[in-house]
Amino acid sequence: MKLVAKRLDVVEPSPTLAITAKANQLKASGLDVVGFGAGEPDFDTPNHIKEAAKKAMDQGKTKYTPVSGTVSLKDAIIKKFETENGLKYEKNQIIVGTGGKQVLYNFFMATLNPGDEVIIPAPYWVSYADIVRLAEGTPVIVATDISSGFKITAEQLEKAITPKTKVFIFNSPSNPTGAAYTRSDVEALVKVLEPKDIITVSDDIYEKIIYDGLEFVNPAMISAKMKEKTFVINGVSKAYSMTGWRIGYGAGNAEIVKNMDTMQGQSTSNASSISQAAAEAALTGDQTPVAEMLKAFDxxxxxxxxxxxxxxxxECRMPEGAFYAFPYMTGVYEMPGFKKLLAETKETSYSKLFCDVLLEKYNVAAVPGIAFGDDKAIRLSYALGEKDIEKGVSRIKQMVEDLQK
Structure with a gap:
């Protein structure tokens, strides 16, 4: 009897979670490990949000809620979209899930049929392609690189579209590169998308972590017609340092939301009632902590x-958003010491080999770029203190100097 479902043949465990877990194990054993792996702010959740959760518990708000979210949280989300993004939605167009990842998963499970193609610009968040495969869709990866600012062009998008294309994934600011699209960048993509029968998924989870006064823009904000063809996904995890609270939300076509509600109703049902109360406080309350975190990240x-x-x-590009650096290590891969490492191992991924040695011998955790579709780079989260950043990068420098010999 085969104990594993065949669908798992097409996916792998999350490499970011695996690396973070390994780093934590090494720390628990007493090693001084610098962890650049985790994609979460190192700040505490703001006090007014925690107080809202305590109040909800004291008021007995500990029961089931509607599957797609409480009415008051949906109202807060609707107000957020209208005031911050100029987007108007009704309650039946909003769904709340257990993190943005679940919202994205339910979207694909509710929309994709076998063989439907999903265009994913690379480098991409590690879960995009695997979630598409689990939903029996076909990921179509479009490569970008450091020379293009890690942004897909209108020409690349047009070329990737086929009669089987159903969804285009847009992520700005980006995990893992920190790239952020300008309004003109988005308008160029919309010119390609607007005439097509394609749904755009806009992953806006890093919306509030954007630097140098750059304007945040997603495809739904460009035109009313594009809004009708865009499903927006966001959440409170990154902006409000609420990763463990597990609240994400989506907005878009009411029929899609209804089908996602059905999917969620047969899996997790509602997100935590207490977390929903906290998320409502995050969206409607004092935004000063967001600005303070942004200043520190900058x-x-x-x-x-x-x-x-x-x-x-x-070679490292300055990110415009999020909290990741995505340095290219191609010069390092040409060094004599690295070539010697390659000869001594069967590892075919350069970035994975680099990160394995970096963790095992230099006590620094980083995520190999191959996990994001670009083996030339590694991803470093700078959601940690300045002293740790200095210590961790000095160890990376030491490893590179050792590889030069």
Whole structure:
């Protein structure tokens, strides 16, 4: 008897979670490990949000809620979209899930049929392609690189579209590259998408973590016609340092939302009632903590990029958003020491080999770029203190110097 479902043949465990778990194990054993792997803010959840959760518990709001979210949280989400993005939605167009990942998963399970194609610009968040495969869709990967600012062009998008294309995934600011699309960038993509019978999924989870006064824009914000063909996914995890609270939300076509509600109703049902109360406070309450976290992240991104650029063989672009650096290591891969490592192992991924040695010998956790569709790079989260950033990058520099020999 085969105990594993065949659908699992097409997916792998999340590499970011696996690396973070391994780093935590090493820390627990007493090693001084610097963890650049975790994609979560290191700040505590703001106090007014925690107080809202306590109040909800004291008021007995500990029961089931409607599958797709409480009325009051939906109202807060609707107001957020209208005031911050100029997008108007009705309650039947809103769904709340256990994190943005579940909302995305339910979207694909509710919309894809076998063979439907989903265009995914690379580098991409690790779960996009695997979720599409689980929903029996076909990922169509379109490569971008450091020379294009890690952004897909209108020409690339047009070329990737076929009669089987059903969905295009748009993620700005991006995990893993930190790239953010300008309004003109988005308008160029919309010119391609608007005439087509294609749904755009806009993953806006890093919306509020954007630097240098850059305007946040998603495809739904460009035109009324595009709004009708866009499903927007967001959440409170990154902006409000609420990763463990597990609240994400989506907005779009009411029929899609209804089918997602059915999917969720047969799996997790509602998200935590207490977490929903906290999320409502996050969206409607004091936004000062968001600005304070952004200021800290801005300082850290300049620090880590500056330090990485000092390392021989490393090329690093300044991210416009999120909290990740995505340095290219191609010069390092040409060094004698690295070539020797390749000869001594059967590992075919350069970035995985680099990250394995970095963790095992230098006590630094980073995520190999191959996990995001680009083996030339590694991903470093700078959601950690400045001293740890300096310590971790100095160890990376030491490894590179050792590889030069």
């Amino acid at each position: 300082k850290r991104r300049k620090l880590i990029v500056g330090l990485l650029r000092e390392i021989p063989g490393v």
